[in-house]
Every structure is written in C-alpha cells, then in structure tokens.
Amino acid sequence: MLGAAAVVIGYATAPSSKQIVPAATARAPSPALVYGTVQSRDNSVLRLTTPAGPRDLKVTAGTVFERLEPATLVGMSVGDWINVGAVPNKQTLFAMTGVVVISPDRLQGGR
Numbered sequence: 001m002l003g004a005a006a007v008v009i010g011y012a013t014a015p016s017s018k019q020i021v022p023a024a025t026a027r028a029p030s031p032a033l034v035y036g037t038v039q040s041r042d043n044s045v046l047r048l049t050t051p052a053g054p055r056d057l058k059v060t061a062g063t064v065f066e067r068l069e070p071a072t073l074v075g076m077s078v079g080d081w082i083n084v085g086a087v088p089n090k091q092t093l094f095a096m097t098g099v100v101v102i103s104p105d106r107l108q109g110g111r
Helices: 002-013
Strands: 037-041 045-050 053-058 081-089 093-102
Touching: none
Parallel strands: none
Antiparallel strands: 037 045, 045 053, 081 093
C-alpha cells in the first residue's frame, strides 16, 4: 500500500514535460484524371482539348502508354484486374456500361 501511495505522489508531483509532436506534413496531391482529345504532340508534350479547355501534358521516359482493344467475357482470366464504368439504374443500383480488363503482367507494381 505504501508503494502504491508513493507511485501516486511521485506521479502527481513530477514535473510535466512537454511532448514534442512532429509537424504535420502536407499530403501529396492526388493524381488527377485528365481526359480529352489529342490536338497535337511532340517528343515531350501532348496537347489535349478537354471539357475544361486546352491542357498540355508532359511526357517523360517513364510515361506508360496503353491502348484499349475490344475484349469479351470469354477472354477474361482469373487474376485479371478490371475497371468498371457504370451509370445509376433504379433496378440494379448501377448498370455497367464498360469493363476494362488488365492482365496481371501489365499492372505496374503488380497487384
């Protein structure tokens, strides 16, 4: 009992020390989704016409280009990554309008 009282007294009378909290770091900006029609291109810049107006996109040696090609359900395999486009629908919540199929070997960083 004497030990417990000593701990409580020691805790209550101990000098307070300020805890140093590291400064908050700014979050990295989220990647932007940009879409539009290519108006011109050169070795390092694609110029697009977008709904928000013209937009220049810088192309680097590490830029990955992909082309969508027609596919079917039969061509999908277990392990494929898909992106689905859909619109609101009263009967099913969403009605799929398109599916993009990406095979695992084509994913950056693997998934």
